[in-house]
Amino acid sequence: MIAELLKAATADNHKELESLMFVNEIMNNSLSVDEYKKLLIVNYVIHEKLEDKLISMLDNETANRLEITSRLKLPALEKDLKFWNIDRDALKNLNVDLYLPNNNIAEVLGALYVLEGSTLGGNVIKKHILANPNFKNSTEGLNYYGVYGSELGTKWKNFVLLMNEVVIEADYERCIKCANEMFNNLKNLSKQLNETVKY
Numbered sequence: 001m002i003a004e005l006l007k008a009a010t011a012d013n014h015k016e017l018e019s020l021m022f023v024n025e026i027m028n029n030s031l032s033v034d035e036y037k038k039l040l041i042v043n044y045v046i047h048e049k050l051e052d053k054l055i056s057m058l059d060n061e062t063a064n065r066l067e068i069t070s071r072l073k074l075p076a077l078e079k080d081l082k083f084w085n086i087d088r089d090a091l092k093n094l095n096v097d098l099y100l101p102n103n104n105i106a107e108v109l110g111a112l113y114v115l116e117g118s119t120l121g122g123n124v125i126k127k128h129i130l131a132n133p134n135f136k137n138s139t140e141g142l143n144y145y146g147v148y149g150s151e152l153g154t155k156w157k158n159f160v161l162l163m164n165e166v167v168i169e170a171d172y173e174r175c176i177k178c179a180n181e182m183f184n185n186l187k188n189l190s191k192q193l194n195e196t197v198k199y
């Protein structure tokens with residue numbers, strides 16, 4: 001099944017991305033607001049540049065089965081940026097070089113696996129931020145992490161079921177490649193922002 005293979009084949013990239021994304025600070029409830037803003041910015045730029053493009057490559061049946069409009073995460077990110085006074089226009093002009101999958105269902109689902117899977121980590125991240133004294137009275141600025149609320153388990157299960165059904169064995173390799181390229185997009189952007197964006 002492709003889901004298990006994806007998890008194993010992207011594990012190293014996940015680990016690397018966790019370190020770039022302040023995993024220790026998150027877990028010991030010491031993440032600063034500036035560090036949190038960086039996480040939001042990375043996720044915002046990726047979603048602003050790619051979410052719409054990826055979704056428009058899904059055929060109608062797959063989009064309906066995924067209830068794709070309920071999975072859009074850009075609106076939550078936009079709310080968070082507004083709450084934290086982060087200038088969206090400056091970010092839209094950022095020159096980023098991102099990998100985009102071909103118009104092929106296995107490739108698109110491989111890329112979406114990364115954006116969907118990040119909601120699992122998001123749930124953990126939100127719990128820790130809520131316990132972090134730096135984020136008192138900030139719940140209105142925490143829309144992206146925890147975006148699916150109590151629907152998280154069902155949404156993830158449905159995504160995995162669909163992916164396992166739709167991605168055929170002959171396409172496993174290209175699906176896995178796209179998931180790893182999506183992780184690379186996030187890692188590269190994270191490194192680029194360290195150099196270019198002032199908080």
Ligand code: HEM
Pocket residue numbers: 003006007014017018021022023026027113114115116117118119120121122124125186
């Ligand atoms: C943008 C950054 C991130 C992306 C794209 C991402 C991606 C993913 C993906 C694709 C999965 C699904 C793995 C699978 O079951 O197939 C996952 C799971 C998970 N991630 Fe992340 N992740 C990110 C950041 C983080 C961070 C910073 C943490 C820790 C604070 C974290 C913690 C977790 C946890 C706890 C799971 C659930 C593991 C499980 O239940 O099996 N993630 N993430």
